[in-house]
Amino acid sequence: MKKKMIFSEFFRNNGVIMGSALMGLVGFWLIFLVILPQLSMLDYSFRFNLPPADVGTAKDVYTLSNYEHLLYGSDKTHATFNTVDLMVFVRTIIAAIMVTLFNIVLCYPLAYFLGQSKGSGLARLLVVLLIIPYWINEILRAFALRIIFGDSGLLNETLMLLHLTKEPIDFIRQDIALYAGLGYAYILLMLFPMYNVIESLDRNQIEAARDMGASWTRIHRRIVIPHAKPGIVSGATMVFMLSAGALAAPQILGGPSSLWFTQLVYQWFNDSLNWQQGAAYAIVLLISTILIVLTVMRIFKVNMGDIGK
Amino acid sequence: MSSGVAVDLENVWIKFGDFVAVREANVNINGGDFFSFLGPSGCGKTTILRAVSGFLEPSDGRVLIGGNNMAGIGPNKRPTALIFQNLALFPLMKIWENISFSMEVAGASAKERRKRADELLDMIALEGQGDKLPSELSGGQKQRVAIARALCANPDVLLLDEPLSALDLKLRQHMRTELREIQQRVGITFIYITHDQGEALTMSDNVAVMKAGVIDQIDNGHEIYDRPATPFVASFVGENNVFRGKISQISGSEAVISSNRSGELRAQITPSQVGKMNVGDDAMMFVRPEALALGESDPASKTTVSAKVLNEEFEGASFSVFLEGDGGKQIKMAMPNLGQKLEGHTGETLSVHYDANNAVVMPAGELASE
Ligand SMILES: Nc1ncnc2c1ncn2[C@@H]1O[C@H](COP(=O)(O)OP(=O)(O)OP(=O)(O)O)[C@@H](O)[C@H]1O
């Protein structure tokens, strides 16, 4: 009933032709760009990797073998686990969580400063300075970081010049470059939702709390953070999802021994040409990250609706 | 409960860069008084309040609370509680948490806080509503919660920044009485800010009238209304008819002004100017619409003006009669509705008179909103 009213109003406001065109575009987007690709991946993940000639024949049946492979590897007896891939998976999830937490800690003070210094020239300049690097392609940015973190890169040169270290530190092998790159890659997606909610916080509330003697920590704990919660969760969701699914940064900045789970997916698709196996891995990653996000939202009592704000 | 703490501003200046928001404010507020700052928007009322509450240090001068100099003492350390123009309730906290926030800060247990919050909720006639969120209350209820929250900290001085401005007329009038009652019950000093003269006059023991950063007059409501000290006060507080001219005669506290368009008019010199005005000075004379009455023309009394009736408005409790004197001088007269018939005078030239005790004269100056 309520739905109907929304739609009729929508058509009244936009006219039938424009309204249908807009609805058609939204529908197209949802169906062809979101739902169908995901469904076809889901379908792939339950099939055998058959030679083209066998596709569609009686041999082309549904199977769980692709998922079994992630759990048990090629061991058909299921006696041992596929520890290599599972470890990569767990490490990817944990690292993505760490990157997200790191981003929250880094962005909160910045967002607070920007949000509370409403529209002052300095704040606006700072925002622009933060955005400009993101006009550059993600891959180029990752390479730039690789150069900075390289053996004879800016960072090592500086450290050695200051005699803080004698030999160059291998940031790449120690994954420091990887985490820095991942942390940097999506930081704006954390900053802006936080900045938006903090900007909407009434300054008088902070002053009222201060008038009643509240310390800075209490003001943040009781007033600013609860108010900013939807923004924090919305930023965290995006950063977590995108970090866990990132490919460029791990490819370029990852050490030789450290694989990111997406790199496994990539290898299945690209190197082994086993799309079915790759799809299964991708689906596992997608579902796990969604479950983690939903759990976190449940714990922090945030609704989907708040995130969309 | 603490009571009777005086607040004094000594020669307070507040500047934002080159802009002077408050100029040389000298105010003595008695302990336990309901004191109002009244003035148009942007005249520096909030700025003064922020200086008293400690969010802002005066550029010059001193703020004393209970005789103690407050310089360098932050808002959290002053015995004041501020109620903000927009109330600033915490929207994500329940009502009882809002009210007892100052106790939470002080480390009181949840049980103690709840108990005190419930007491205060009783006082503001909102018993049993402690578990609601601010968004679930009406404007007037939020208002009362903000007062309870401020009182919870047992402040010596309560500062209220136009707290009624968001309410509709009926509720505003109701809250006036209620605020005054609360103030008398708790017995602490209230400093109230408003641009609504009705509010200031009904509630306050004393009122300071401000104009663009300057305090023009500090007095009780009666004096402000009957003996305004400046043309601004005379025209800002209530309605007034103004006659411009030059002083032609002075005897003690009474003066005659030779008005530009309405002849010689007699009036009392406003108390602060007695002995300071001279014959020939530019002056303004004010007489309230309700102090005018129809009467015989009597130029010798120097308290009559002849004017043509332009139109009459019936306002229920009173009539307003708009007249035009010589040279297009606009005059407004108000008379209580006692069942008399007043219609039908439009176009006639009548004589209007007043009692010289009800008219004030003062040096010419700026009027409000002209
Ligand atoms: N932080 C500030 N920086 C610069 N100017 C300010 C600042 N705060 C206030 N002012 C100026 O000081 C003047 C007085 O402001 P204030 O807020 O005290 O007015 P007000 O009397 O409370 O008005 P209102 O009734 O509209 O609330 C205004 O002209 C305002 O622009």
Ligand SMILES: [Mg+2]
């Ligand atoms: Mg104000």
